[in-house]
Amino acid sequence: MxxxxxxxxxxxxxxxxxxxxxxxxxxxxxxxxxxxxxxxxxxxxxxxxxxxxxxxxxxxxxxxxxxxxxxxxxxxxxxxxxxxxxxxxxxxxxxxxxxxxxxxxxxxxxxxxxxxxxxxxxxxxxxxxxxxxxxxxxxxxxxxxxxxxxxxxxxxxxxxxxxxxxxxxxxxxxxxxxxxxxDFPGFVANRILMPMINEAIYTHYEGVASIEAIDDVMKLGMNHPMGPLQLADFIGLDTCLYIMETLHEGFGDSKYRPCPLLRKYVKAGWLGKKSGRGFYVYN
Missing domain, CATH: 3.40.50.720 (NAD(P)-binding Rossmann-like Domain)
Structure with a gap:
């Protein structure tokens, strides 16, 4: 072939x-x-x-x-x-x-x-x-x-x-x-990546740390090239929400429940870099 x-x-x-x-x-x-x-x-x-x-x-x-x-x-x-x-x-x-x-x-x-x-x-x-x-x-x-x-x-x-x-x-x-x-929901990449991003959003939502602090911890402590909240902005918060919903529906497991703050940002039109605002503000 x-x-x-x-x-x-x-x-x-x-x-x-x-x-x-x-x-x-x-x-x-x-x-x-x-x-x-x-x-x-x-x-x-x-x-x-x-x-x-x-x-x-x-x-x-x-x-x-x-x-x-x-x-x-x-x-x-x-x-x-x-x-x-x-x-x-x-x-x-x-x-x-x-x-x-x-x-x-x-x-x-x-x-x-x-x-x-x-x-x-x-x-x-x-x-x-x-x-x-x-x-x-x-x-x-x-x-x-x-x-x-x-x-x-x-x-x-x-x-x-x-x-x-x-x-x-x-x-x-x-x-x-x-x-x-x-063939499982999210395959490998997004099954691992998106819950991490979602947990980072929960960490900010619950007042554990600021957006910048969360990203710095993952960049400096885990050697990630980009923090999870900045990465979410680059991917698009609407895309992140859609994938989390796919995981939640596909597995029926509450650990994949999208963070309410993620839903709020998407409803507000704060979709990340492509819309000019997400967790960060872009010119």
Missing amino acids: EIKKVMVIGAGQMGSGIAQVCAQAGYDVYLNDIKEESYAKGLAGITKNLSRSVEKERMTEDEKNDVLARITKSLNLEDAAHVDLVIEAAVENMEIKQSIFKKLDGIAQPHAILASNTSSLPITEIAAVTNRPEKVIGMHFMNPVPVMKLVEIIRGLATADEVYSAVEGMTKKLSKVPVEVN
Whole structure:
């Protein structure tokens, strides 16, 4: 099972990053989004990243242009008929993802693999709306994609061994490190990370320490490059809340209950860096 052409659905921060690393590894990539302006913004981000690499002499101008030439604009899911692998990087919502996968199942070639970049939703549930559950798999890239090495590869209940092997091999060609994970809420990364962030929010909510003090303890005492509350702002507090709710619902365990302060901030529109305010204020 050879992968030559790839479609990435969603030209946001994650999708554009995935498209960039695929194109840099020599794959022909359709970067798909429902909005022209979203595609343009995604491509501009890719171009900026590559230009920075040229400035730092990590690649030449010709190499940059070759990478960009391998990226094709797509505003229609019908383009999935031309690829061997689709990587969906749309919004983290089960209904939306199932809708996309149901459409893809009717468009993509029978041999094509359908992958989701979901950070917490069950692959088995996404695969259930298709007639090819054995060809559905999770590829959870880390943010920022061009920099971070890890890709969690998640097997659904029916994922075939040859599909896993093909995706694992392709991940290595992207100069990433694939780690095999089974299909449980939050997988490994977010099952461990998000409760830590949630506990840090509880620690502030209960008046144990200030925001800055909590982050300093984790940076200076645990050698974390970024404190958990600052990290939450960068991830997006709405995303953190959604993942905690997924964990809470999936396991039915009170230890995953989202902190009331997290809910309050999200309701207030304080979503972190992207909205200008979260636990910290951003200009």
